Amino acid sequence: MSRTPEYRRNLPGTQPPHLHPAYASSIKRAPLQPLVRLPHTLSEITGPVFGPEIADVKAFDLTRQHSGEPIGERIIVSGRVLDENARPVPHTLVEIWQANAAGRYLHSNDQHNAPLDPNFTGSGHAVTDSEGRYRFVTIRPGEYPWGNHHNAWRPAHIHFSLFGPAFATRLVTQMYFQGDPLIPFDPIFNCTDDEKARNRLIAEFYWETTIPSHALGYRFDIVLSGRESTPMETHAHGEKS
């Protein structure tokens, strides 16, 4: 009798479908066959472990990666990584990437006619602390046009990539900014049916992390899949993975 305590499946509507025609790039890339539901085994409840030693301790500050300071509005983006059982996810890797203040990525495929910033690369990473907290210092990314449809503009956003404790808990998402007028028109933001789920991608302005005379704070908490039953309950039931 070995039943692996699974990670939870997502609630209906809270995750995007693979095919979302309003996002044109999904049309030829979304699989059309139904996914095969896979019960979780040891292969899915384990996953890559990155100790604190992997992280460059300076990589949390995207404003200090070059000799000069980047152009733009300095911001502090911080929050907690939790699981669905509201437990912190400690010591897990968080990666971010973003456009510069002018809305231009440091990438050869970004042809937007806006200046690159020699003092801004736009990538960072950090490992959460024992309470699941992370913190980045960066500049507010600019909005930018893209070719999805006529007069299409992406709202300002920061890409986030997280691993969590297992292969099953991987998450890649985007963080948006409270009050951005482009958000309601963005097909990528709108790809998830559930309005509350979408709105949780919008970081709120946060006085507590705002540094006087220096930088505005934004708070973005992230929730990864959690266990169906907590390890403690699992133990009480005499199950072992």
Added chain:
Amino acid sequence: MSLPATTWQTVGPFFSIGFSWLYRDNLAAPNVSGERIEISGRILDGDGNPVPDGIVEIWQANSQGKYAHPEDPQEKKVEAGFTGYGRVPTDVAGSFRFTTIKPGRVPGPDGSLQAPHLEISIFTRGLLRRLITRIYFPDEPSNAQDFALNLVDAGRRGTIIAKQIDVRPGALEWNVVLQGPGETVFFDV
């Protein structure tokens, strides 16, 4: 107390800015035990066009079937120089390549053993969330009893079994077809 999981968003076209620092196309240091393999392939879209802005992430056990993870309860040794994690981008031709060792068998449901496999995540512009699949090995007798392969229609199993491509030992090919005829099997995990 229960919180809903954060919703996925696409990696978009510029993920290399954030991902490249952790690219790993060789998962096994020279001292790591096991049969060396090189897996190469391409990611193709629904028109058969290459996907030049994709990422393949790999998660696997070592040659003894042990995961380098605290929740693997097996009394087998983790090996220095082998974390089991890889991350490789596709190039302009949609091609990717990585080298590793063939994993051992790991426990499956109800006391069974799974056939050797790699856990794979695919990320590209246009994918609103990752696609999850597995790579199995050719000429592997245990494939016939593998519970996950047996969840898949027999006619589609071949899409997640790598092929021996030439006489070089361990040279394997595995292609990803995102959509349409020959579409790769993807799992709901």
